[in-house]
Amino acid sequence: MKTWNHALAFMVCCSLATADASAAPPERSKPPVPGPLKPFTIRQPxxxxxxxxxxxxxxxxxxxxxxxxxxxxxxxxxxxxxxxxxxxxxxxxxxxxxxxxxxxxxxxxxxxxxxxxxxxxxxxxxxxxxxxxxxxxxxxxxxxxxxxxxxxxxxxxxxxxxxxxxxxxxxxxxxxxxxxxxxxxxxxxxxxxxxxxxxxxxxxxxxxxxxxxxxxxxxxxxxxxxxxxxxxxxxxxxxxxxxxxxxxxGGWSASGPPPAAPALRGPPPRTSRALYTVQVPDAPQTVLRVGIPAPAGTLPFTPDAEVMNTLLGASFTSRLNTSLRETHGYSYGAHSRVAASRSGTVFSVMTSVNAPVTAPALAEIFLELERIRTPATDEETVRARNVAALTVPSAFDSGRATANQWALFAAQRLDRARLQQFVDQAQRVDVKALQGAALRLVRPNEAAVIAVGDLAQHGKGVPGLERAIALTVEDLLPGLAEAGAAMGGEG
Known part of the structure; x- marks a missing residue:
């Protein structure tokens, strides 16, 4: 009986092996296609x-x-x-x-x-x-x-x-x-x-x-x-x-009428590109920043701007990071953001690069800033809007994160309903809307370029270096030396 069972098991295994050999191998050359996005409802306070x-x-x-x-x-x-x-x-x-x-x-x-x-x-x-x-x-x-x-x-x-x-x-x-x-x-x-x-x-x-x-x-x-x-x-x-x-x-009370609110002034408009530098001798890297003030009245946290920024520099697969990190090896990473406050909005690019490639790295940054102003592909647009929409649920993955997210809305006095609207509207951003946001926010000819590093050694080829606004630590942190002397005396 045992012999018969062993023989039967052997024949079954052989038939299964034959079937497996004749079946098409699984497709592993491409990642699986993601399923449709699940609806996400933000619980309103x-x-x-x-x-x-x-x-x-x-x-x-x-x-x-x-x-x-x-x-x-x-x-x-x-x-x-x-x-x-x-x-x-x-x-x-x-x-x-x-x-x-x-x-x-x-x-x-x-x-x-x-x-x-x-x-x-x-x-x-x-x-x-x-x-x-x-x-x-x-x-x-x-x-x-x-x-x-x-x-x-x-x-x-x-x-x-x-x-x-x-x-x-x-x-x-x-x-x-x-x-x-x-x-x-x-x-x-x-x-x-x-x-x-x-x-x-x-x-x-x-x-x-x-x-x-x-x-x-x-x-x-x-x-x-x-x-x-x-x-x-x-x-x-x-x-x-x-x-x-x-x-x-409940026992907390105010003392007198509320003080006058400060006048909110936006960033001053700029009509041409300017370069600001701080010399750091023998620095192995150059820290680069690019800042572009947004037009007055720009609303924060708009779907078209966030999707555009996701494609340009707000994700690991963004154009800026791919260019400076993956393609050229100039940097460990590069990213961009649309930073909003009640006073106004500034679009920024941030990276640090190997000092000898300061000039070519800047050239690549501005190449990408110009390119984002032209129509993106449909594939890029779909990927960017999916990433932008899917980052919203992660902002609510804990109680602390949820409180922080609502704190931003309270501080900037934004309509709470806009958060749910963003999730829905981001999925409808198309190529035209993405380009419109880029034309509105990314204006390379009005950029402030910041370079902190050893520009004396590695600044060759940086546009406008001879006309740069050179700043010192005293300009940025006034009174540092005198404060050190005063506080040293106290000690």
Whole structure:
């Protein structure tokens, strides 16, 4: 019987092998064709207002027992006193460095004992303070969060410590080509008289002059419930949340009428190309930036602009990255972005290249900037719009990411419905719309070109080098040497 079973098994195997040999081999020369995009619906926040005027955006999210809280305060760098650029950021930084009579280390220990995270700083349009905690410990953590937001101490000792750290960061900026390039780009794109044209983190000269009295005055004027949007995302229902927020934040009140809003000025128009340089002797790479101010009234986060930028430089397979990295080997990577704020929009290209190929790398960048202004292929357009649309769901893959995404909309005062509309409209961007966005935003003859590196050795062939606007560290971080002397004397 066993012999018969073995023979039968052998015949079956032989027949299967014969069938497999006669069948066509699977196609492996091309990747499988992706299926159709699945619909993605963005859960819109439920909006309510506390009795003190604090607006709350709430998104219930049950995937994990976590809650993220993010206060978006209209107290960003645009509100800085003219003679103290940096006060907005330093005020935000000090929120978590001692409050309600607790020293910074005591506050930190209390937060960590709950397994929570509380942090604060500022962006271009706003200041923020965030909380990340398990839902079970939300009530206890929210007490500490409210204390930091409502009762910061601005203690002299804590400010002295933080000021030393800030000066260290400025010293780092002065020696790091990437940081210098960012400072030059701000100045080139916005002009030296615009707040966004100077270091968003403040200047050394302002740092030396600023006292806790200045920070407290800025806080009293700008930190108000009627100038704040509180975003809450996570495992908490609206009823209990509202009760908890009224208990912890309901006592926060504004002092007097709201201060006047700063005048919003866009980047100054440019009629010709300009080159800005910073000489860094013996630098092995040249940091390159290209900035082009968008026309006044340009809306942020539009589908045609985002799809165009995806094709040009916002994805790994973009034209810029393919050219500079894959084809020519000039760089580890190159990318572009459309950076928007309430003041205006700037289109930028960013890369670092091997110093000896600075000139040919710049030539390739401008070749791609000119090429994007001509019609793309249908295949490129479909790929770019799919990538642009598919990046939106990834912005909501966690509670923290969801809170951050809505914070941008709150800070820039954008219509919340635009986010869902973007997903739908991006899929309808065609070749003509893509080219229209490029013609509107990518205007190579009006570009500011920034080059930070050893241009004395490797600048040959860079167009306009003899007419370049050469900047120094003192231009970008005024008062660095005197601040070092003053703070060294304090030590």
């Amino acid at each position: 439920t909006v309510f207002t506390l009795k003190n005027g604090l607006t709350v955006w709430h998104v219930a999210r049950k995937r994990a027992p976590l809650v993220d809280v993010l206060a978006v305060i209209d107290a960003g760098p645009l509100h800085d006193p003219p003679d103290r650029p940096g006060v907005a950021k330093w005020t935000a930084d000090l929120l978590t460095e001692g409050s309600g009579g607790m020293r910074a280390v005591e506050f930190s220990d209390a937060v960590q004992s709950l397994g929570a995270e509380i942090s604060s700083t500022s962006e271009i349009d706003h200041a923020w303070i965030s909380l990340h905690v398990t839902s079970a410990r939300l009530p206890a953590a929210l007490k500490l969060y409210a204390q930091a937001l409502m009762k910061p101490d601005f203690a002299e000792a804590e400010w002295g410590r933080i000021r030393g750290q800030l000066f260290g960061e400025m010293m780092y900026q002065s020696q790091e080509p990437q940081e210098l390039a960012q400072l030059v780009a701000q100045r080139a794109n916005w002009g030296s008289e615009h707040r966004l044209g100077t270091a968003l983190g403040g200047t050394p000269r302002a740092l030396v002059k600023t006292t806790p009295v200045d920070l407290k005055a800025f806080y009293v004027a700008r930190y108000r419930p009627d100038a704040t949007t509180l975003i809450v995302v996570g495992d908490v229902e609206q009823g209990p949340l509202k009760k908890l927020l009224e208990a912890e934040l």
